[in-house]
Amino acid sequence: MDEEADRTGIDHSRTDTVTHHPPSPRPPQSPAGVQARARIAARPDARGRTALPVLHGEGPLALRRTRTTGPEAHVMLVGAMSGPLGGDHLTVEAEVAEGARLSVGSAAATIALPGQDGAPARYDVSLTVADGAELHWLPEQLISARGSELRVTTRADIGAGGRLVLREEQVLGRTGEAPGLLHSRLTVRRAGRTLLDQELSCGPGAPTGWDGPAVLAGHRAVGQLIVVRPEFEHEGPKPAMLGDSAALTPLAGPAALVTALAPDALRLRHILDDALNRLT
């Protein structure tokens, strides 16, 4: 597994810049599709900065550490090939230890595409944030292309004093394209209690009404921003409308959620960027 990481050009001690590689050829595909796992572990170092003892990607999931000056480590998820395709199962795991600060982004949107045999794809993200640790998880959009079927789960477990900023954006089809079938579930647990558990199913084959006036009503981009901070225990943000199709609401715990709908990815990002500035 470490040889794989070395081939993707990752050097934990020295590579501090984003390097671009041509897309790798897809490895031989079993009927079950590509299985790939990326792992990040962050912990504080002796100089008060954040070290990344584990930074491992494989297959379509490549990771790069990018240069920073502050105590926070920045990691970029770089799509090394297209996908996920039907039948693929991708897993990303990040663990942030007490005292560490990690920020993760992605270089481009993830596009769910159909596979050859019509099998669904899976994409699982598992985030662990210890007491006194901080994680910013701000990937680019997930685009559900026509004919694709993807099941995404994102699960964050946060210690009582941990801090999280997490953004999820789903775009239904590329420009002018009908969407595929997308199921997503976002679960955020803090100190052993579930703060947020939400599923959304949309696209052809989803339960009827998904595009109707109660759920999406023709909006083609939907996103969420969740901010968990121990300070919110005493005083959290008040509910507020952010334009006509987005709202900020405190959760039942020291956390706030922004839910936003927009006609397209760009306008969704504007709303969520404004919300991010407001909350952090």
Added chain:
Amino acid sequence: MSRAALLVLADGRFPAGGHAHSGGAEAAVKAGRITGAASLEDFCRGRLHTTGTVSAALAAAAALGLDPVALDEAADARTPSAALRVAARRLGRQLLRAARVAWPAPELDALARQFPKGAHQPVVLGVAARAAGLDAEDAAYCSAYESVSGPATAVVRLLSLDPFDATAVLARLAPQLDEVARAAAESARRAVGEGVDALPAASAPLLEVGAEGHAGWAVRLFAS
């Protein structure tokens, strides 16, 4: 057990305060997303398969005797809108008052002690169904039906929609209500062994956003 207890519990005239809530329909009417019977039906389908499914599963799980405190936490996690959590607890408290008189039971008394400000309405509904001798699927039916009958009744008042047309919408949804109630009871039975994470968590982004906007209106016909 008396099956007729289900009719009493599901009756729109059961004095639990449900008539004061539109289930998000008032906000959808104001936004121009519900304009008549066809868009009401689409709204109801979306609500049934999202928050209606979640409520039905919570009610079924409470009817099976799962811990109401764990279920109430699960309901909180599945209700990100603060305005909707307030509405759900208010409805839960009103339902509990009526249910304790209708079907006196120690479990309902315990619920009142545990949640002085009210538990989430579907949790109370499930415990009330249990006190009335009904089963998990009955509780799920009752909750799933409420998830669409509330908006349908509200839209009759909001748009002066013909009540016959609103009733026809509900009648057309009946086969889907059967499916949702059955699936909800099934997930509740799984939750007995696997815990509350086995319950569905389907969400409706526009209902959540609309509820926050609606709560801020100075003048409105319905409480939610």
